[in-house]
Amino acid sequence: MKPIITASECASESAGPRPPVLLDIRWQLGGPHGRPDYEAGHLPGAVFVDLDAELAGPAGKGGRHPLPDPEEFGAVMRRAGVSRDTPVVVYDGGQGWAAARAWWLLRWTGHLDVRVLDGGLAAWSGELSTGTPTPAEGDFRPEPGALPLLDADAAAALARSGLLLDARAAERYRGDVEPIDRVGGHIPGAVSAPTAENVGEDGRFLPAERLAARFGGLGADGDAGAIGVYCGSGVSGAHEVLALELAGHRAALYAGSWSEWSSDASRPVATGPDPQ
Incomplete structure (x- = not known):
């Protein structure tokens, strides 16, 4: 679907x-x-x-x-x-x-x-409501694990063996600025892929073929192997996982993302435009 x-x-x-x-x-x-x-x-x-x-x-x-x-x-x-x-x-x-x-x-x-x-x-061009609905209780019972998930060690390994995409703005990836977390930069080996470039000016996702071309240019092709995504805290990274699915790729999310990675001073940090 x-x-x-x-x-x-x-x-x-x-x-x-x-x-x-x-x-x-x-x-x-x-x-x-x-x-x-x-x-x-x-x-x-x-x-x-x-x-x-x-x-x-x-x-x-x-x-x-x-x-x-x-x-x-x-x-x-x-x-x-x-x-x-x-x-x-x-x-x-x-x-x-x-x-x-x-x-x-x-x-x-x-x-x-x-x-x-x-x-x-x-x-949305239809009417809006200001009422607060009271829906009937649902029966959904979570069964975690249906999508791939990375921890910090797995993200680091994937950056070496496959393709790890950094979904934050390019200036944060480079370490030019870091308005939120302890230190700027990126996971060594990760490739810059800002989430904002998944959509057009209207905020809607680019067509699947354009997304496929975008991610293909970043290394998501038949030789890429596994693909993973991280961002600042696991929010915009989910958007990138969705965009990759539209482009025909299954990607894992590093949910802790840079906010977890950078909180540990023992983890390596790369800066500048080069992945390494």
Whole structure:
């Protein structure tokens, strides 16, 4: 199943006999909490899910957005009305990062029918609602492991044996600036692949053939072997995993990402535009 859905397709399915569960994941790195935006207007029937509190565990040694406890994540999804056999559509304000985090978590824990609204709320032309729905409890029970996952050691090894993509902005990859984490730079051997280049000016994913050409130019071809992705804290990296899936590649996510890697002073750090 294609991992994205257009606004018109979402509207049609929502009015059909098997409407998807809609999850609003509006969030902005370093910005205000997304709940006020949700209350001001959201897709009819959508349930708000808090990325920081419900799609991540407590910040610490595992990074700024470590994976949530699977059972706690499952409880959040059930309260939102998610069942194992119901389709799910996730969306955010348009950047796609937060929605992709929810998409990845649901896919990783075994849900087979989850898609990201391409372009997010900005692509929606229908009416918005200010009501807070109370969906019937779902039955989704997480079974982690359906998507590949990397820890720090596996990410370091993949940077040597396969292709490890760094989804952060190029200036953070080079170490020119580091506004959040302890030190700037990148995992030695990782290749710069900013997430922002997966989408066009409208915030929608580039066509599959353009994504394939982009990642092919970065080394994702028949000789690349395994592919992995990391970012700052495992949010925009999920967006890159989704883009790679659109391009025909299965990629592993290093969920701890740079926030975990850089917190350990014993781990090596490379700087500049060269992977090494």
